[in-house]
Structure formats: structure tokens, C-alpha cells
Amino acid sequence: MNAAYATDGQYIHPSILNADFMRIGEELDRISSADSVHVDVMDNHFVPNLTFGAAMVEQIVERSPIPVDAHLMIADADRHAPEFAEAGASSVTFHLEAAAAPIRLARELRRKNTAVGVALRPATPVEPLMDVIGEFDMLLIMTVEPGFGGQSFLETMLPKIRRARSAISESNLQVSIQVDGGVSRETIERCAEAGANVFVAGSAIYRAHDAAAEIAALRELAAQHAASHNGH
Secondary structure (H helix, E strand, C coil): CCHHHCCCCCEEEEEHHHCCHHHHHHHHHHCCCCCCEEEEEEECCCCCCECCCHHHHHHHHHHCCCCEEEEEECCCHHHHHHHHHHCCCCEEEEEHHHCCCHHHHHHHHHHCCCEEEEEECCCCCCHHHHHHHHHCCEEEEECCCCCCCCCCCCHHHHHHHHHHHHHHHHCCCCCEEEEECCCCCCCHHHHHHHCCCEEEECHHHHCCCCHHHHHHHHHHHHHHHHCCCCCC
């Protein structure tokens, strides 16, 4: 099991979408106390922005002091997702909406020794996935629409997180739940209470004067509010 997906703790994954790309090495070092660096891969097709390809992810992997968590907001994930496992990402998350054969893809990624996440847009229900959730190490529930920066956290996703955590717990599976979008000191407590345990935070960390202190504060808030949930 990839450390970034262990289900017995609270994990902070800063998003480098908010970093200064002219100083990417220093920006990676600033977050070295986090659990993984979250790299948003956008293709200007599945979402209307363009960011990194596999070659850039490979360079980030080589430079980063912590594991790389690649979130693929790209079309035709079945064809392209394996490239990011080959680039050295410790975990690769693809969108259910972009995969024709998600279970086959998850198994292919696992064979490449990467942890596997499956992501859902806000309007995609979680229930159809529950019969096969054990095929994945992590479920990413988007708490904003993917591909647009600066959106407000969607409170309406909290019941979705709760239902997913409840179903995973009832099946006695070790599957992490990640949330991405609008995560900050103001929202992380509610996410943790609902059952999330992996938190993507972008501007909250990169805009902080002391990124390490912000990472520690977020982790502590999540831990305090997760304690009463399903024994975590």
C-alpha cells in the first residue's frame, strides 16, 4: 500500500498549481513536510485548461523531496494514464468520466507499481462505483468543478463523502477518500468529519507565509475532527 493512501492517518497533498513555476525546485522544497505533492494534469479537453504532460511530471518526480500524486483531468484516460505511472508518479488518479474501462485501467496501473485513485466530478454520483471500489486505493471526490481555479468549496459534497465512507467501511475495505477544491482551515474539519482523510490544498498552503506551519495546522485540524469517525 502506498504511504500516500494509508487509511490510518490524515494526509496533506499541496497542489503545485498554486506554485511559482519559475522557482519550482524551491517551491517543492517549501512543502517537503507534506505527504505528497498533488500535480494537476489538464489537457484543455476534459477540462478547459492546459498544464503538464508526462515529461514534466517525470521532472517533478526527479526533483521532489516527497512522492508525486498525479491527478489526471484528461480525456481518454485508458490510453494516457499509464504514461504517468511510467513517469514515476507514486499515485495516479484518473476520472471515472474519462475512462472506458476503469477496472482494467486500475489493474494496469497497479502492475506498474503505482497506487490508483478514481476521481468523480461533483455531479457524478458515487453509488455506481461502490460495487467495485475495492479495485482502487483511493476515491477522489471533487469539492469544486475540476479545471477552474479559485472556486468556493461545495458544501453539497459532504453527504457524498459520508455515503462513500460509510459504504467503504461496511465493506471493510482500506480505501482512502481524497477531497480536492477549496480545502482550507475553514473547510478541512467538515471534510474530515464526513470521512475524508487525504486533503488537497493549493492556495491555502502556497499563499501562507510559512508553508510548513500551514501544512502542520491543516493536518492537526483534520486529525482532531477525524478521531470520532469510524475509529479513525
